Amino acid sequence: MAMLDIVNLRTYFPTPDGLVKAVDEVNLQIDSAEKLGLIGETGCGKTVLGMSIIRLLMPSTRIMGRIIYKGRDLLDLNEEEMRLLRGREIAMILQNPTTSLNPVIKVGDQIAEVLRLHMGLDKEQAKSKAVEMLAATMIPEAKKRADQYPHELSGGMKERVMIAMGLAGQPSFVIADEPTKGLDAKTKAEIIKLIRDMTANRSMLMITHDLAAAGETCDRIAVMYAGELLEVAPAETILRDPCHPYTQGFVHCLPSQGLQPIPGSSPSLIDPPPGCRFHPRCPKAMDICKKEHPPMIKMNTGNFARCFLCT
């Protein structure tokens, strides 16, 4: 049985301009110890999908559908039950460590806070355990670093602090949001390796627009566009042989794959295009694509795609 089973998830934000359908009818399963990469352009709803699972969204947000984690529907839990789960069962490694870390608290104390709240350690135990966690993320001189403030650390080190913090409560499910954003090539490779090592026995949803990073870390990859999933396939097939024209376009955007941009820009999530949401930008669009919304179909390969051309 899947560890996490997302059924028909819809996350809508009411705004003065209309209802923003950030996540629309998403179905996704993640098995125990499986790593799933969620890729897509900025604003396609990938972070909102992650935030919906851990329920860190504004109270006015409407979340519908079912998010079944280890047999329990997370959407049925009240805030207090959810609070006990966050960090302990499901943890999130937030994006942009510079803004996500508290600038006026030493990083060691920020990690220790998780340990005191979720693992029941006292102040001293938590502090020494926090140093241990930092050392596990390969930060040199962990003891000294634990006593420093976020601004004293480099971007790569801050990302390591975020990872240590996310994993401090020994969660079985980790949501990592853009963990490699803004890092240089060498640091990126180190962080990817670290995430792989430290999440070996855990399930993970890795949200990223870095296809290469997702390919190296994840078992399966889901491609998101305008609030919907367009393709779900094993990591190696999706990079080598993507079926959906959007995924193909996305792969060709990579500098190593030709740096060929997809024309146009992402559609509005208030009033998405009729038919297939990608059709205005799709080089292979047919008449049917403008009228009918393609269903997610299981292809002969066992992979899933939302396109009339994929069979």
Added chain:
Amino acid sequence: MHLIEVLDLKKHYASGFINRQYTKAIDGASFHIERGETLGLVGESGCGKTTVGRLLLRLIEPTSGNIFFDGTDITKLSRREMRILRPRMQMIFQDPESSLDPRMRIGESIAEPFRLGLQGKISSSEWREKVLELIDIVGLNPEHLNRFPYQLSGGQNQRVVLARILAINPEFIVADEPTASLDVSVQAQILRLMMDLKSEFGLTMLFISHDMEVVRHMSDRIAVMEKGRIINSLKDIC
């Protein structure tokens, strides 16, 4: 002919009052950029590549060394002389949103160089026309002109930055990780646009990035930096 020639450039930062310590951010860099050429500058974060870019435009003062721009040693120029030269050299920063004035509408931002008279005296109807022309070149719509930077996406804001630079009509551009904060598909659009603009307007460019693949696409020659030094120039890598 070399548009940019840099000789033994050094930038040291001092810290500490009693125990004075020096950080050698740039420790003797020499290179040149020919007219119409793009030089890629790669290296890990903290190696000094951004410092080089800022020194070339004299946004910061070098400790020693010479920087020749079109035959003139700009390290010897007074502030006034530098001001006159500066429209010929411009910079694209990493974060487009913070390089645009948040209180200025997009149209005003792009029109500013014309209003300041950098293109000589032109009437307001003339510069309005030029602004419309520029936003079309960078792939924006006239409807964007009345918006503020926070209402546009990162990619759209970087297009605004490019339009503003074209309004100044410089010869030399330092692009400091111009797509680092953008996702891959928008990155591809912006880099393609920069390539087109470069050939259309005959620009000379220093392209700074830590992404080897991106630099390979954008550059004619590549220089690699490590700990404040240029360790080698790779020719014909692309």
